[in-house]
Amino acid sequence: MAELITTYDTDVILAEQGYDDKFHEHHHGDKYQSGFIHHYIFSMDHKIIARQFLMTGIFWAIIGAAMSIIFRIQLGYPEESMAWLKPLLGKWIVVDEAGIGTLAPEFYYALVTMHGTILVFFVLTAGLSGTFSNLLIPLQIGARDMASPFLNMLSYWFFFLAGVIMFYSLFISTGPFSGGWTAYPPLSALPQASTGSGTGMTLWLVSLTLFVVSVLLGGINYVTTVLNLRTQGMTMWRMPLTIWAFFVTAILGILSFPVLASGFFMLIFDRSLGTSFFLSDIFIEGQALDRVGGTPILYQHLFWFLGHPEVYIIILPAMGIASEVLSVHARKPIFGYKAMVLSILAIGFLSFIVWAHHMFMSGVNPFISNFFVVFTLIIAVPSAVKVFNWITTIWGGNVRLNSAMLFAIGFVSMFISGGLTGIFLGNSAIDIQMHDTYFVVAHFHIVMGVAAFFGMFAGVYHWYPKMFGRFMSETMGKIHFWGTLIGAYAIFWPMHYIGMAGVPRRYYSFDSFDAFKHFTELNKFITIAAAVVFVIQLLFVLNFFYSIWKGKKMTSRNPWEATTLEWSTPIEPIHGNWPGNIPSVHRWAYDYNKDEREYVPQYIPMVEGEEEDH
Amino acid sequence: MSDLSINPSYRSKIHPKKFALYTSFASITMMFAAFTSAYIVKQAGGNWLEFAIPTQFYISTAAILMSSVVLHLSLKGFKQGNQNRHKYGMIAGTILGIVFIAMQCSGWMTLVDNGIYLKGNASGSFFYLITLVHALHIIGGIAALFVALYHTFTLKFEATPQRILRYELTVHYWHFVDVLWIYLLMFLIFIK
Ligand code: HEM
Numbered sequence: 064m065a066e067l068i069t070t071y072d073t074d075v076i077l078a079e080q081g082y083d084d085k086f087h088e089h090h091h092g093d094k095y096q097s098g099f100i101h102h103y104i105f106s107m108d109h110k111i112i113a114r115q116f117l118m119t120g121i122f123w124a125i126i127g128a129a130m131s132i133i134f135r136i137q138l139g140y141p142e143e144s145m146a147w148l149k150p151l152l153g154k155w156i157v158v159d160e161a162g163i164g165t166l167a168p169e170f171y172y173a174l175v176t177m178h179g180t181i182l183v184f185f186v187l188t189a190g191l192s193g194t195f196s197n198l199l200i201p202l203q204i205g206a207r208d209m210a211s212p213f214l215n216m217l218s219y220w221f222f223f224l225a226g227v228i229m230f231y232s233l234f235i236s237t238g239p240f241s242g243g244w245t246a247y248p249p250l251s252a253l254p255q256a257s258t259g260s261g262t263g264m265t266l267w268l269v270s271l272t273l274f275v276v277s278v279l280l281g282g283i284n285y286v287t288t289v290l291n292l293r294t295q296g297m298t299m300w301r302m303p304l305t306i307w308a309f310f311v312t313a314i315l316g317i318l319s320f321p322v323l324a325s326g327f328f329m330l331i332f333d334r335s336l337g338t339s340f341f342l343s344d345i346f347i348e349g350q351a352l353d354r355v356g357g358t359p360i361l362y363q364h365l366f367w368f369l370g371h372p373e374v375y376i377i378i379l380p381a382m383g384i385a386s387e388v389l390s391v392h393a394r395k396p397i398f399g400y401k402a403m404v405l406s407i408l409a410i411g412f413l414s415f416i417v418w419a420h421h422m423f424m425s426g427v428n429p430f431i432s433n434f435f436v437v438f439t440l441i442i443a444v445p446s447a448v449k450v451f452n453w454i455t456t457i458w459g460g461n462v463r464l465n466s467a468m469l470f471a472i473g474f475v476s477m478f479i480s481g482g483l484t485g486i487f488l489g490n491s492a493i494d495i496q497m498h499d500t501y502f503v504v505a506h507f508h509i510v511m512g513v514a515a516f517f518g519m520f521a522g523v524y525h526w527y528p529k530m531f532g533r534f535m536s537e538t539m540g541k542i543h544f545w546g547t548l549i550g551a552y553a554i555f556w557p558m559h560y561i562g563m564a565g566v567p568r569r570y571y572s573f574d575s576f577d578a579f580k581h582f583t584e585l586n587k588f589i590t591i592a593a594a595v596v597f598v599i600q601l602l603f604v605l606n607f608f609y610s611i612w613k614g615k616k617m618t619s620r621n622p623w624e625a626t627t628l629e630w631s632t633p634i635e636p637i638h639g640n641w642p643g644n645i646p647s648v649h650r651w652a653y654d655y656n657k658d659e660r661e662y663v664p665q666y667i668p669m670v671e672g673e674e675e676d677h
Numbered sequence: 678m679s680d681l682s683i684n685p686s687y688r689s690k691i692h693p694k695k696f697a698l699y700t701s702f703a704s705i706t707m708m709f710a711a712f713t714s715a716y717i718v719k720q721a722g723g724n725w726l727e728f729a730i731p732t733q734f735y736i737s738t739a740a741i742l743m744s745s746v747v748l749h750l751s752l753k754g755f756k757q758g759n760q761n762r763h764k765y766g767m768i769a770g771t772i773l774g775i776v777f778i779a780m781q782c783s784g785w786m787t788l789v790d791n792g793i794y795l796k797g798n799a800s801g802s803f804f805y806l807i808t809l810v811h812a813l814h815i816i817g818g819i820a821a822l823f824v825a826l827y828h829t830f831t832l833k834f835e836a837t838p839q840r841i842l843r844y845e846l847t848v849h850y851w852h853f854v855d856v857l858w859i860y861l862l863m864f865l866i867f868i869k
Pocket residue numbers: 245374375377378420421439440442443446481482483484485486488489490494497498499503506507510511512
């Protein structure tokens with residue numbers, strides 16, 4: 064067999080075959096490339112905005128995870144003194160005469176609420192899809208930037224502002240909102256309902272409303288860019304699966320977040336203007352309120368109409384990243400490309416008609432539940448197609464087990480484990496036992512929390528050279544992977560059993576339940592595992608920042624020998640992405656080991672008689 | 678061979694900014710779809726008072742329909758280099774937009790006089806909620822029209838592609854919130 068072709072002269076090929084859009088004749092760049100402020104702070108360059116999303120996401124991930132450690136200590140060691148946390152938490156640790164400190168129950172709820180809000184919205188929505196949509200959409204479709212760099216910049220700053228307000232709410236005297244990340248009324252609708260329901264909830268609403276604006280600005284931009292700015296030859300059916308995933312994610316966001324905004328408007332009316340959309344028959348301290356006629360179920364419908372698509376907004380980008388990373392590092396074309404695309408579309412569509420599976424136990428009509436059971440279970444079909452295709456993609460491949468690849472494989476493992484428990488929960492009869500127990504906590508942490516984080520880690524390790532021109536440490540990356548994989552299962556696997564036994568989620572303490580006494584040791588174990596996993600994540604953070612300055616330098620522009628267009632840009636990123644022509648595309652993104660060539664980038668023209676692979 | 682596969686629709690005919698605007702229509706539509714769905718669900722739950730929609734809301738409807746027409750003519754005038762039509766159309770459109778808001782306000786006041794309060798029965802609450810949030814969208818459109826007026830009166834009359842695009846975006850948004858109002862009014866009339 065002839066020797067494999069493994070190098071391409073990108074510059075020559077782009078100069079000869081690329082598309083000249085006369086970009087550099089207009090000098091767009093100069094007006095916002097100059098000066099530190101415009102370059103790094105109020106930047107309109109998609110690559111800088113991507114890094115801003117990532118850094119902000121990391122900041123929030125550390126805060127959100129630290130909160131979980133605090134409430135895990137409460138759950139694992141309810142008897143131990145927490146006085147040592149007094150310097151950090153101040154009045155929320157109540158110290159008695161004996162010097163024993165206890166976590167204030169209100170603040171436990173506030174921590175759980177903030178943990179959920181921060182991780183779901185700030186980290187896994189903005190930090191994940193914000194980062195990678197921004198970085199990869201223009202680079203992988205061959206565009207100079209987003210359709211509207213200005214709106215793109217605004218999208219980041221709305222997110223930033225949302226974060227500032229949420230952060231501020233952590234420090235107010237009544238504490239942040241404490242009624243759960245889903246903000247169900249009446250706790251969210253009546254300022255007097257609990258300590259966190261007052262100013263804390265107001266700030267939560269303001270923050271998340273700004274966040275909705277951020278998501279919409281970003282999403283509109285992503286969709287427009289994908290549909291309008293693809294380079295010559297980049298048909299929809301040649302787009303990498305990352306782009307498909309970000310595209311559908313953005314559509315889900317555009318269609319579902321406004322519904323949340325509607326719910327918020329009604330909540331604001333109920334809170335401040337005295338309407339009763341969501342309120343009825345409320346007694347506070349024995350006094351009946353004059354709010355009648357509303358129903359909290361209405362809010363739940365509005366919330367979960369966003370809420371369920373939202374979980375796919377979180378997981379789809381991770382799926383896209385995993386598909387790409389698995390194919391590149393297995394040196395094989397993705398298996399069943401079209402089926403992958405169609406299943407993304409199917410999941411996107413189905414995600415809009417299953418929301419009431421979160422409400423089986425809130426009094427909705429059981430006959431309506433049946434409808435939602437059926438559609439919920441149907442989601443398992445496209446999900447299974449994807450899992451099958453991922454496994455087949457790496458099967459028999461020339462697998463490089465680097466950190467990015469390990470995390471992508473870990474993603475598949477987590478998605479399987481968590482998807483299976485989803486099928487339990489999707490049956491409304493089984494959900495009678497499981498609802499609002501630790502089984503649900505285990506389900507969504509594995510399938511959404513950990514899996515999405517794994518996708519994000521895979522993306523960071525894989526595209527780090529593109530972002531910073533250097534590599535992250537592989538040794539640290541592997542320790543990070545194995546520690547997190549084992550640790551995450553250690554945390555969440557036992558929770559399934561606790562949940563099946565009926566232990567409810569969101570309880571401050573189980574002291575008064577004899578039936579749950581035998582889980583004391585298991586809860587300690589989970590808390591220790593969580594603390595260990597937290598420390599391992601700090602290793603990642605260390606690796607991340609250390610490598611920005613000290614990592615191994617990137618010496619060739621396509622270190623992974625990948626086929627997608629981002630690797631045809633210069634190592635030193637420039638405004639407009641390509642110094643000369645933009646590449647024209649002649650093939651799909653997955654020509655690995657084709658004929659006698661180890662890989663064929665998308666900008667390489669077809670040779671005489673060659674056929675497209677799908 | 679390979680060149681045949683090159684996407685001929687590269688840089689599609691519709692300008693990306695316009696496309697982005699149309700995409701945002703989908704978002705706004707979803708938001709109002711949520712309100713009207715919640716309305717239907719709530720109504721099905723019973724305890725729902727019917728009331729007559731004050732005349733002002735029909736007058737405002739006429740005003741906004743007319744404003745769309747004159748703004749359309751104004752846009753056409755701009756493209757054809759007809760400065761007067763452009764200018765007066767824009768002024769008339771803006772005034773009609775303000776009339777719309779004024780009529781909505783007057784309509785709300787009549788409702789209050791008739792004993793329909795925001796805090797009262799859900800049917801009234803929904804009516805205020807929907808019309809109010811819609812009015813906010815109109816106010817956004819009026820703000821955009823003010824920017825367009827400012828440009829018309831400060832810049833030399835010159836129909837550059839850039840300025841045509843900008844004005845088109847404004848007018849298309851206006852048509853959208855107009856159609857949205859028609860939908861909402863029909864909804865409020867027929868489903869009460
Ligand atoms: C096979 C696919 C899946 C099925 C059938 C499924 C089913 C369910 C059901 C029925 C519940 C409600 C349980 C209850 O509250 O009693 C639930 C909760 C949840 N699921 Fe899934 N799920 C699936 C996949 C996913 C995925 C992919 C994600 C995210 C990426 C996800 C995230 C969540 C979250 C966040 C919750 C809990 C929300 C809360 O109450 O706070 N699920 N799932």
